[in-house]
Amino acid sequence: MLTPPRFSRFIAVDWSGAVGERHRAIAVAMADDTGGPPVLVKRDKGWSRAEVLALLRDDLPPGTLVGLDLGIALPFADRGAYFPGWEQSPRTAPALWQLVDDICASDPHLAATTLVDHPEASRHFRRHGGREGDAFGGGRGRFRVAELVQEVQGCKPYSNFNLVGAAQVGKSSLTGMRMLHRLRGHLPVWPIDPLPSGPGAAGGSSLVVEIYTTIAAIAAGRSAGRSKMRRVEELNAALANLGSPPVTGSGAIDDHSTDALLTAAWLRTRADRPELWKPARLTPQIAQTEGWTFGVM
Structure with missing residues (x-):
């Protein structure tokens, strides 16, 4: 035990x-x-x-x-990658944190604006103004295994690839990854x-x-x-x-x-x-x- x-x-x-x-x-x-x-x-x-x-x-x-x-972290298990089709897609959570922090190095206050506007990464996010990347997946988006279990336990999780709405957690997660890397x-x-x-x-x-x-x-x-x-x-x-x-x-x-x-x-x-x-x-x-x-x- x-x-x-x-x-x-x-x-x-x-x-x-x-x-x-x-x-x-x-x-x-x-x-x-x-x-x-x-x-x-x-x-x-x-x-x-x-x-x-x-x-x-x-x-x-x-x-x-x-x-x-x-x-x-972002969903990985469903498609075997965070950003399928992008050769820079990391293979582990710490490598993901480093990627986010590296790409957003010029964003002040641990923001993550540069990542969500990145020509490859942005394809996977739902952003404001009706901008849904072609790899977002439609519907509610992609979920991690833990989030699927959260739903069974009565919660109402949101995809970390969703950046729209008052209840979204995508922006918090991306800025948090910069902190986790540091x-x-x-x-x-x-x-x-x-x-x-x-x-x-x-x-x-x-x-x-x-x-x-x-x-x-x-x-x-x-x-x-x-x-x-x-x-x-x-x-x-x-x-x-x-x-x-x-x-x-x-x-x-x-x-x-x-x-x-x-x-x-x-x-x-x-x-x-x-x-x-x-x-x-x-x-x-x-x-x-x-x-x-x-x-x-």
Whole structure:
């Protein structure tokens, strides 16, 4: 039986792929193993993606499990390639991260505009203005294996090749890949990198996982259609269902903050479950190419 590593802190990052330097849509929340309420880690003018990168690379407390709300890779298993027909199409997730970061090197603030406008890569994306690449695949687009399993669990995933609509995650995923490339060698990313060996101890190795905040909301008693919470009272009811103490305050709160707060508390309740680290459909090939979403079985 797999013995998960021990973590003393749990950070959830609600990420954003929007244009610009600072984003109110980026929320960072932390919970610790003492069992207190989750707390927001705030910036007066909102977080920048570069600041999140610096936190994870340079200032992360030891023994931290970090959940990033973004897709850590593009679909691969369905067609045996991220970008079929393009000779530069990478063969692994880390190589994909490098490709995205290299192509977008001149884009400020870890943006990914140059990639989605690239003459070859753009063929695979659905972009604004009715611009759907001839390799997008039609319909809802291509999905990773983990996203197909998410759907079975009651979620409503979007293709990472879809860049249109309020619920799309494609831009977040591409900008996140630039950050993941720059974290290479500093912080392992599961399941692309192996779990730290042995049970370890609080204060030991840190690790990044992909999260989908809707999974945390469902675990806390909400449906996929009601996963967004915009009142402190709603958040505290969901936290209570996870066995977490409430946050302070009342009234209106933005859903980016509630997503991060609830998911940080959820990570604390799930990190020690061996079955979540060995999903039935997670093969070595999928681990290296598509990655996985923590909590998806």
